[in-house]
Amino acid sequence: MADPAEGRPFKKVLIVGAGPSGLLLGVLLSQHGIPVQIVEASHELDQQPRAAHYGPPAIPELARAGVMDLLEKNGGMRLNSMYWRRFEDHTQIAGFDGSVLKDAGSPELTVVSDVRTACLPMQDLDALLLDMFVNKYNGQVSWRHRVTNVSQEDTSAWADIEILEGDLDLAKATVASTTRLEADYVVGCDGANSIVRRSLFGNEYPGKTWDAQIIATNTYYDFAGKFGFNDANFIIHPEHFFMAAKITADGLYRVTYGETPGLTREQYLERQPWKFETILPGHPKPDEYKIINFSPYKMHQRCAPKFRVGRVLLAADAAHLCNPWGGLGITGGFVDVGGLVDCLIGIWDGRADESILDLYSEKRIEKWKTVIDPISSENFRRVSDADPSTRLERDEFMQLLKKSEGDAESTKNLLMGFMDVRYDFTQHYTK
Template sequence: MADPAAGRPFKKVLIVGAGPSGLLLAVLLSKHGIPVHILEASHELDQQPRAAHYGPPAIPELTRAGVMDLLEKNGGMRLNSMYWRRFDDHTQIAGFDGSVLKDAGNVATTLTEDMRTACLPMQDLDALLLDMFVTKYNGQVSWRHRVTNVGGQNEGDATAWAEVEVLTGDLDMTKATVSETKRYEADYIVGCDGANSIVRRSLFGDNYPGKTWDAQIIATNTYYDFAGKFGFNDANFIIHPEHFFMAAKITNDGLYRVTYGETPGLTREEYVERQAMKFELMLPGHPKPDEYKTINFSPYKMHQRCAEKFRVGRVMLAADAAHLCNPWGGLGITGGFVDVGGLVDCLIGIWDGRADESILDLYSEKRIEKWQTVIDPISSENFRRVSDSNPDTILERDEWMQLCKKIEGDVPATKEVLMGAMGVRYDFTQHYTK
C-alpha cells in the first residue's frame, strides 16, 4: 500500500481528545490525505449536555467535513429565530429572524450559501464525526489512552511526543487501573482536550489567563412544548438578574436546551433537587415535573480564558484547550470550530508545500487576536445582557437590541448584520506562497 506521506514535509498528526473539535480536525485532515491518530482518555464519547448550536462562522467547516449534508438525517435542524424576552410574562423585547441566512448570497466561502445556525446535540455530532473518521477515512482512535505529558515544544525538536497511560478495569477514569505506559510520536500534536487540557498544562503549567465568572449554570436537555403552547421562537433568552435562562430548540422532535442560572456553591444533588422548583418558577406555564421531561442535567462554571500561545514548537492548541468563554451566544464551540478550520488550512499548506512552518505562528497570533477582539467581548456582553439587573429598561440602554429593532423586517440589513459574525474567521490560505 502506498505511503500517503511519501514525499511530504511531514508524516503524521497526533490529536489529543475525541471531542467535537478533535474529531472535526481529524475528519478534515484525513479528507486531505493527512494521517491522523486520536488519543482519548475515556472509553466513549462525552454524553453530557454541552454545545448544541453552531453559528454561521462554523458552517463552512461543518460543510467541508460533510456534516451539513447529513444534519437533518441525524435529527438536526437549522435555527431560524432568536429573541430576548421578559421574565414576568415572557413577551418579546427584541430579536431577529435568522431564516434570512438560508440564502446568504455571496459569502466569504463558496462552500455554501445557507449560513443559518446548525442545531444538533454535541453527543450526536460527535457520533457522526467519529463514524466519518473511522468508517470513511479508516481513522485510528485509541480509547482509554490518558495523555500525561507531551513534548516537542523546544526549538530544534525533530518530532513531538505524548506519554500515555493505558487504562483498564473500572470505566470511571478516577478508579481505573494503569495497565501500561506508552509513548507516541508524530510530527505535530494538537491539544483538543478541553478546558482542563493536559496538552496546555504540559506547555504552560496552571497558567491559563483570564477569569471565572461568579455564577453557576445548569445545562439540561428537556422536552417541553415551548413553541406550541407559548409561541416561543427557536432560541429564547429570558432576562433576569437571578432567574435568567435560555430555551433553544435543538432537534425537530421538540427537544430544547434549557440552560439557567443557579445559586453558586451547592452540591450536584442539591441542584437536582432544586430543578423542579426552578422550572416551575421560570418556565412559561409554571409546569410541574410531570409536564416536561429532562433527559440530561449538567452543572458547570463559566470562564473567560485564553492561553498565551496556541503554538509552541510542534505542539498546537485549539478550541477549549486554547480558549474559553461563557456559553451565551454559542461562541465557544463556534470559535473552536473556526480554530480547527484555520489550523487545517495551515497544516494543509505545509503538507502541500505551499507554506512553511511559520504559518503555524500566524495561526496562534490570529486566533488569539480573534478571541481578544471578537469572542471575549461579545460573549461577555451576551451574559451581561441575559442577567441584566433591570430588564424593564434594557431596550433603552442596549445598542445591540436597539439594532435588532431597527433592522426588523429589513432582509438585506438583517443579512448584513448577522453575517458580521463571520469576522471571527481568518483566511490563512492568503499566506500560501505557492
C-alpha cells in the same frame, strides 16, 4: 500500498481528545490524505449535555467535513428565530429571523451558501464525526489512552500515555501499561482541563471564572405550541435568567438557567422542580416536562498565552474558553479547527512553511480578544441584567435588532458581521 506521506514535509498529526473539535480536525485532515491518530482517555464519547448550537461562522467548516449534508438525517435542524424576552410575561423585547442567512454565502464561503445556525446535540454530532473519521477515512482512535505529558524536540513531538483498564470511571481506572506516541505535530483538543496546554504552560490560563452557576438540561416541553416561543429564546432577569433553544426537530430543547453558586449537584437536582415552576412559561409541574440530561457547570473567560509552541498546537477549549450565551465557545472552536487545517494543509502541500502556524496562533488569539471574549461577555451581561426593564434603551445591539425588524437585507448584514470571527489563512500561501 504507497506511503501517503512520502515526499511530504511531515508524516503524522497526533490529536489529543476525541471531542467535537478533535474529531472535526481529524476528519478534515484525513480528507486531505494527512495521516492522523486520535487518543482519548475515556472509553466512549462524552454524553453530557454540552453545546448543541453551531453558529454561522462554524457552518463552512461543518459543511466541508460533510456534516451539513447529513444534519437532518441525523435528527438535526436549522435555527431561525432568536429573541430576547421579558421574565414577567415572556413577551418579546428584540430579536431576529435568521432565515435571511439561508442564501447569505459570500465569495470566501465557497463551500456553502446557507449559513444559518445548525442544531444537533453534541453527543450526536460527535457520533457522526466519529463514524466519518473511522469508517470513511480509516482513521484511528485509541480509547483509554490518557496523556500525562507532551514534549518535543526539533524534529518531532510526542505524548506520554497511560493505557487504562478496569473501572470505566477515569478516577478509578488502573494503569495497565505506559507508552509514548510520536508525531510531527501534537494538537491539544482535550478541553478546558487540557493536559497538552498544561504541558506547555502549567496552570497558566489567563482570564477569569464567572461568579455564577449554570445548569444545562436537555428538556422536552412545548415552548412553541403552547407559548409561542421562537427557536431560541433568552429570558432576561438578574436571578432567574434562562435560555430555551430547540435542538432537535422533535421538540427537544436546551434549557440552561442560572442557579445559586456553591451548592452540591444533589441540591441542584432537588431545587430543579421549583426552579422550572418559577421560570418557565406555564409554571409547569414535573409531570408536564421530561428532562433527558442535567449538568451543572461553571463559566470561564480564558485564553492561553500561545496556541503554538514549536510542534505542539492548541485549539478550541484547550486554547480558549468563553461563557455559552450565544454559542461562541464551540463556534469559535470549530473556526480554530478550520484555520489550523488550512495551515497544516498549506505545509503538507508545500504552499506554506511552518511560520504559518505562528500566524495561526496570532490571529486566533486576536479573534478571541476582539470578537469572542467581548461579544460572549456582553451576551451574559445582557441575559443576567440587573434592570431588565431598561436593557433595551442601554443596549446598542438590541436597538440595531429593533431597527432591522422587517428589513431582510439589513438583518442579513447585521448577522453576517459575526463572520468576523473567521480568518482566511490561505491568503498567506506562498505558492
